[in-house]
Amino acid sequence: MYSRLIISSIMALMLGAPCKVFAQPPVPDSLSVDLEEVTVKATPVIRKSDRDVYMPSAATKERSGGGLALLNNMQMPGVGINTFMKEIKVNGETPELRINNRRTTIEKVMALDPANIARVELITNPGVRYGKVPAVINIIVRNPDSGGFMKISGEQALSDFNFGNYDGAVSLNHGYSQFDINGYYSIRKNFHPTRLYNERFLLSDGHSVTRALTDTLGHAEMLWANINTAYSYSRPDKINIYTSFGFDRNFESYYYEGRTKADENMSGYTDQSFNPVSTPQLHFYMDYNLGRKQTLIFDADGSLGLGRSNRLNREETLPQHETLVSVNNRIRSRNAGLALEGMYMKEWDASRFTAGVRYNLARNREEYNTGEKSVFHQRKDVETIFSEYMHRLGKITLRGGVSGEFWHSEYVENGKSTNDFMFTPDFTFNWDLGSGSNLTLNYSSYSTTPSLTETSVVTQQIDAYQVQRGNPDLKPFTTYGLKLSYGWSIPRFAVNLSARWSRSPGAIMEYNGYTPEGMIFNTWANSTGYTHYFIDFSPRITVVPGLLTINGTVSFRHYRNHGPNYMLISNSIYAEGTAQLTHKNFTLSIYAKKSSRNLWGQTQTRYEDFHMMNLSYRYRNFEFIATWLNPIGEYRGQEIEKRGPIAWSKNRFCTPVARTVSVGFNYKIDWGRKRNGIDRKANTSSGVEQTKAAGK
Template identity: 30%
Template sequence: MKRISMVIVLLCCMVTEVFAQNLMIKGQVKNAQSNETLEFANVVLQTRDSVFVQGTTTNEKGNFSLDKVMSGNYILVVSSLGYNTGYITLDGFSKSVVLGDILLGDATVSLDNVTVTASGQTSRMDRKIVFPSERQLKASSNGMDLLQQMMLPRVQVDVLNNQIKMPGNGVVQLRINGVKVEQEDIKALIPSDIIRIEYHDNPGLRYGNADIVLDYIVRRPDTGGSFAVDMAQGLNAMWGEYNASAKVNHKKSEWGAYYRIGPRDFYGLKRNNEEEFHLADGTSLNRVEIGEPSRGRMFMHNLNLNYSYQEPEKYMFNAAFRYNTTHQPYWDYRGVLMNKKNPDDKVDMIDRNDNDYKTPALDLYYQRNLKNDQTLVFNLVGTYNKTKTARVYKESRNEEVLTDINNRVNGGKYSLIGEAIYEKKLGNANRISGGLRHTQSYSDNAYINGHNYKTHMVQAETFMYGEFKGKLKKVDYSLGVGVSRSYYDQRGSDEEYERYTVNPRLTLFCPLPGESSVRLKATIRNVTPSLGELSAIDQMIDSLQIQRGNPDLKTYMSYYTELNYEFRKGLFYTNFTGAYEYQPDAIMDEKYQEGNKIIQTWDNQKNWQRVVANANIKFGPVKDIFQISFDGGVNHYISNGNTYKHRYTNWWCDVNASVTWKKWSLWYMVITNWNWFKGETLTGGENIQGIMLSYRHKGLNVGMRVINPFTDNYKVETENWNKYASYKRSMYIKESSRLFVATVSYNFSFGRKYSAGQKKLNNSDNDSGVMSTGK
C-alpha cells in the first residue's frame, strides 16, 4: 500500500510538471477610447531582462493566446500602430491566466507598420526587428559575437580582419540606439544590455548608399555605468585585438569612451602574379612573378569620445569625437620576375609600401520631437582625412638597377556634411518625411614621383528628398524621390562639371498567409566619381605601366530592382532574393597603349549589369542548443566597355553553426569567396574557416579560436582581362592559416537600466580623395 501511494505521488508530480510547462496566457486587446477590438496588434512575451520568449498577433476579434509557456517572471508587451504600448508584469507566473481586456490608448508618436511572427523576429517593409534569445546572449562576449550568433541574412562577421561586412561590395552602416558608430563600438557592447537589433535590409532614402543598416537597441542607465575589456591574441603569430570601453550616466547625461589597438605583424606575406603585355611596337611579354616570403606590418588605433543629453520623448543632443589611425610601415613584396618564354631571363623585384592614415571627425546631432506627431533632426559632421603613402618599386639583375620607382603622396581632404530631416505622421498608417543633405569636400594632394604634382580639388553634392509611407489594404508601400546636384572642379584644369539627377524609389510589402511575406523594391540613384579617379596626374606602377586619373569622368545612374520572399515555420526560416542592377555609362577601368607603355585609367563605359540570386536558410535552435544557417547564391556580371565585353559567373556560400550547452559554446563557420567583377577586373573574396570554443562565467568569457584550421593556402585573388595588359594575382599570408587565438573578455555594469532615445541619421566621409597606386 505504501509503494502504491508513492507511485501515485510520483505520477501526480510528473503530471503537475508537464502542465506547469504547458501554461497559457490569453487576452483581448481593445481601443481604450472606443472599446473596439484591435486586430493584428503585436503581443510579445519577454523576460524581465527584455529577452524575447515568444510572440503572436491578435485575430480579427482582438483575441490572442500564447501556449506552452514555462513558469517564471515575464513582461507582456502589447503594441499597435497609433497606440501607446502596454506593459503587463507577470511575476511568479506559474499557472495559466486569462488577462481579459487590455486597453491601449492613442499614441502621440507611433512606429511604422509591423508584421509579427510567433518567433524572435518581426518584419516590416524596410527592416526586421530581431530579438536575441537567452542562448545567443549567453554564447556571446560582445555585440559582434552576438551578431555572429544571430546569423542574419547577408551579414558576415570576418574574425580574421575584425569586420562586420556583407558579401561583395555592399555597405553596412552600424548604429547604437540610432547613433552612428564604428565597428569597434559594437565590440564594446555588453550582450546583456542589448534588447534587440533593428536589421534594415531595405534602408530608405535618408541612409544614402547603405545596403544594410544594423541598429543595436540597448538599455541606457539613468545613473551608474559600465566598463568592459575584450582582448584577443594570436599564439603563433602577431595578431591582436585589444578593446576597452566605459560609460557613465547621470540623470539626462551620458559620457562614453572607447579605445582599441589592433597590431598585425606577418613574416609570411607574399604575392604570386602572372602578367601578359602587348605593347604598341608589336612586341609582347609574358612574365611570372614568383613571390618570396616578406613582411607585412600594421598598427591600428581607434579612439571614440561621446557625450549625449536627452529628455525622453522631447529632444536629444549627441556629440561624438572620433580619431582613427592606421600605420602600415611594411606591406612588402619581393620575388623574381621570370620571362615565361625564356625562363633564364629573370630579374629580382622589390615592391615596398609604407602607408599612414589619420582621420579625426566631429559629429554633432540634435533631434526635437514637436507637437502633432512631428520630428525635426539636424546633423553636422566635420572630417579630415590625412594620407601619407610611399612606394618603392625596383627591378634589378646582378645588382644592376633596371627600374627604380619612388612614389610618395601627401594628401589632405577636408569635408563637411550637413543634413536636416523633417517627419510627420498622417493618421494611423501614413507618414511623410523629407530631408536636405549637403556634402562639401576640399582635397589638397602632393604627388612626388620624379615630377611634383599638386592638386586642389573641390567636390560638392547636394541631395534633397521626400518620402511617403502608407498602407493600401494589406499592402504597405513607400514612394520617395530625391534630386541630386553634383559639382566638381580641379584648380589648374579646364575640366569642371555640374549635373542634376532625379532618384525615385518604390517599395511594396505584402504579408502572405502563414508566416511569410513578399517585398518588391526598385531604386534609381546617381553614382559620383571619387576624387582619386578624377585626379589629373600620372603614377608609375612598374617599368611598363602608368596609372592616370581622368578629370573627364561624369556622374552616372544605377537602376536596381529586387524581389524578396520570406517564409518561417517552426524551426525553419528561409529568405530568397532575386535582383537585377543596370548602370549605363558606368565608370569602369580601361587600359590603352601609349608608346611603349600601358596606361591604366577609368572612363565612362557603355554599361555594367549584375544578376543576383541568393538564399538564406536557417534551422534552429534545437532545444535551445543547436543552430545552423546557410547563405549562398550566384552572381552573374556583364561588363560592356567601350572597347571590351566580358561575362563572369560566381557561386558562393556562407555556413555558420553554433552549439551552446550550459556555460560552453562551440561555433564553426566557412565562407567561400564572393567575387566582384566590374569593368575588366575581378576582385576575389576570401575563403575563410573558423572554429571557436568559449566558456562563460558571469561577466568573464574565455575562449580559443582557430582560423583556417584545415587549410594552409589562404589567399586573396584578383584578375584583369585586358587585351593589352592582363594579370592573375594571388596574395598570401602564411600566418593566417591555422592561426590560434586566445580570447578573454570581462565586463560589469552598475545602475538601473532604461531604454535610450534614437538618433535617426548616419553620416560619414571615408573617401581619402587620393588616387591609389601599386599592383
C-alpha cells in the same frame, strides 16, 4: 579522425544547405516609433513593411561579451559575422551599421553593453533616406539613467604570426546624460604573404611581353587604432542630443622581393608600399519632438584626413644588379570633409512622410613627389534634396521616394569644373501574405561620383611598361536596381529568398591605351554599362532548441561588364555559414566562407576563403575564448585576374595563417543601472578620401 569527420560534415552542411533560426519570441517595445502594423504572433521576428525586427533574449544577452558577439549569437537570416576578422555581411555584402539610426562603426558596436540593446532592425531594402547602401543593421539601444558600464577584451595569436585585437569601453550615466569613452587597437606583425604573378603586356608595336613574378621574401604589417569620446543627453519625449570626438590611426606596410622571368631573361625586383593615415572626427546630432508625431532632425559630421602613400618599385638585372627601372611614387594628403543633414518626419497611424536636405563638402589637397613635385587641389560639393512617403492599405504597404542630387567638382590647378544633376527615384511594394511570410518588390536607384584617384591629373609610373593617370572629365553615374524577395518564418525555421538585378549605364571602369612613347596607359572612363544578377538563399534552422543552430547564405552571381573596349562575362558562387552549439556556459561556433569572384572593369577578384572554430566559456563577468583558424583543408588567399592589353593574374596567400590558434578574454561589469531609452533617426558621414600611390 572521427572529430575531423564531424567538423567536415557540419561545414559541408553550412556551405551546401545553410540554415538559420530566430531568437525567442519578441516582446512589445514602448520605444518603437514605427508604424502600427499587424505582427506575426507565432514567430520570433516582427516583419514590418520596410524592416525585420529581432528581439534578443535575456539568455542571448547574458552569453554575449559585446555588441558584435550579440549580433553573432542572434543568428539573423542572411547575416554572416566573422568575429575573428570583425566583419559583418548581409547576403555577402557589407551593410551600413547604425546605433539608434545614427551611422556607426563596427568598433562602436563592439563597445556596446548587450544588456542595453532593446532590438535589432535588419533593413534589406533601404530607401532614399539611407542613400546607396545594400542593407542596414540598426541597433536600438536603451541608455540607463544611472550607474555605469565597463568592458575590456583582448585576443592574441599563439604563433610567429603576431595577431592581436584589444578594445575597451566605459559608460557613465547620470539622469538624462551619458558619457562614453571607447577604444580599439588591432595589429598584424610578422605577417609573411607570398604572391605569384603572371603578366602579359601587349605593346603598342604589336609585340607582347610575358613575365612570371615569384616572391622570395614578403613582409607585411598592419595597424588599426581608434579612440572615441561621446556625450548624449536624452529626453525621448522632447529632445535627444549626441556629440562625439574620435581619432583614427591606420597603417599598412608591404615589402616584397622576388625574381622576374620575362621571356628568357631573369631579373630581380623590389616592391614596397607604405600607407599611414590619421583621421580626427567630430560629430553632432539632435532631434526635437514638435508634438503630434512630428520630429525635426539635424546631423553634422566633420573629419580631416592626414595621410601619406608611398610606392617603390625597382627592377635590376641578374647577376649584374644593373638598374632596369626605378619608380618611387609618393603622395602626401590633407583632405577635409563636412556633411550636414536636416530632416523633417511626420507620422500617422498608417503612413509616414519624410523630407530632408543633405550637403556634402570635400576639400582635397594632394602633394605628389613623382619626379617633379606638384600639388593638386580638388573641391567637391554635393547638394541633395529627398522625400519619401509610406502608406499601409490593409496587408499591402507602399513606399515611394525621390532624391535630386546636384554635383559640382572643381580642379583648381587647371581651372576645370564639372556640374551634373542626378534624379534617383525609389519604390517598394510589400505584401503581408500571413502565416509568417511576406513578399517584397523594390525598385531603387542611386548615384556615384568619381573618386580622387580616378580624377587625379598627375601621371604616375607603375613599372617599365605602365603609367597611370586619372581622368578629370569623368561623369557621375546612376545605378538602377530591381529586387524581388520572399521571407517566411516559423518558430524553428526561417528562410529569405531574393532575386536581384542591377544596371549601371556609364559606370566608371578601367581603360587602357598607349602613350606617345609607347607605354601602356592606365586610366578610367565612363563605360557602356555594368549589369549583375544575384539569387540569394538564406535559411536558418534550430536543430535542437537552446542547443544547436545552423545559419547561412548561398548566392549565385552573374556579371556582365561592357567597358570602353571590352565585353566580359563572369559567373560565381558565394557561400557563408555558421553552426553554433551552446550548453550551459559553453558556446562552440564553426564559421566558413567561400568567396565569390567579383567582376568590375577588366578585373576579377576573389578574396580569401576562410573557416574557423571558436570556443568560449563564460564564468560570471569573465569570458574566455579560443579560436582555431582554418583547422582543416588548405588555406586559399586572394586571387586577382585582369584582362585586356595588360593581362595578369595574382595569387596572394600566407601559409602561417592556416591552423593558427588564438586565445582571448572578455570582462564586463555594470553597476547601479536603471534603463531608459533614446532613438536617433538621422545620419551623416563626411567620408574623407585618400589617393593611393599607383602600383601593381
